[in-house]
Amino acid sequence: MGSALVGGLINNGWAPSLITVVELSADRRVELRQMFPQIKVSEAPESCESVVIAVKPPAAVGACTAAVAAGANRILSIVAGISIETLQRACGDSAVVIRAMPNTPALVGKGASAISFPPRCSETDIVWAEKVLGSVGTVVRVSESQMDVVTAISGSGPAYVFLLAEALISEAVNQGLSPQVADGLVRQLLVGSAALLSASPEAPAVLRERVTSPNGTTWAAIEALEQAGFRAAMTAAVTAAVRRSREMGA
Secondary structure, X not given: OHHHHHHHHHXXXXXXXXXXXXXXXXXXXXXXXXXXXXXXXXXXXOOOOEEEEOOOHXXXXXXXXXXXXXXXXXXXXXXXXXXXXXXXXXXXXXXXXEEEEOXXXXXXXXXXXXXXXXXXXXXXXHHHHHHHHHXXXXXXXXXXXXXXXXXXXXXXXXXXXXXXXXXXXXXXXXXXXXXXXXXXXXXXXXXXXXXXXHHOOOOHHHHHHHOOOOOOHHHHHHHHHHHOOHHHHXXXXXXXXXXXXXXXXX
16 A cells, blocks of 8 residues: 555656655565665655555554654554554654555555544645545545544455455356456446446436346346345445454554
């Protein structure tokens, strides 16, 4: 996700000379220098003002401490499950913390991110965070109490879509299509449906109804999904993800 943000920033006109990536792994530093030869890749934080924390949850507090020691006065965290309060304690009064939850479509510039922030954040700080995340997709503002739900919906959501793709491809093959044809049809199905959903002002329910003729094939499929508990399964999935996000935060 960090490399996706770097690529998005450069593609949106941010000066590469102003971007430094800190990476502890020597092998990963080599990869990053090959990916982004125009930016600086360092083993340790250097003098900085604005920092994005993109690490595994156990490393978040240490990353904040190191960033503040290097002079950071504002920090954008994209670490799952770690609260603003926890990160702010690590920063003390030296920096403000903005928390975000992006998702993996950011890798292709189609991400969906949500941010939350404490009252002490200025509008300038918030707009900076929105510009960073906006380089790889859309950004919305939410309260921190809603971040666990955001995590369950848009953060984990791509996996739900990919699981649907897996299931459709598998059944298409079971029904006689070749794996290549099944894969191509399902990929384009999801791309096209997403594009239609994005372009249309109509609600998803309306779009579904428009393709569902009474007593037709789609009607039969939807009936089977409902009888199999499709909505209940989605409810269970989101509820489990929200619960796990809260556990991680605790």
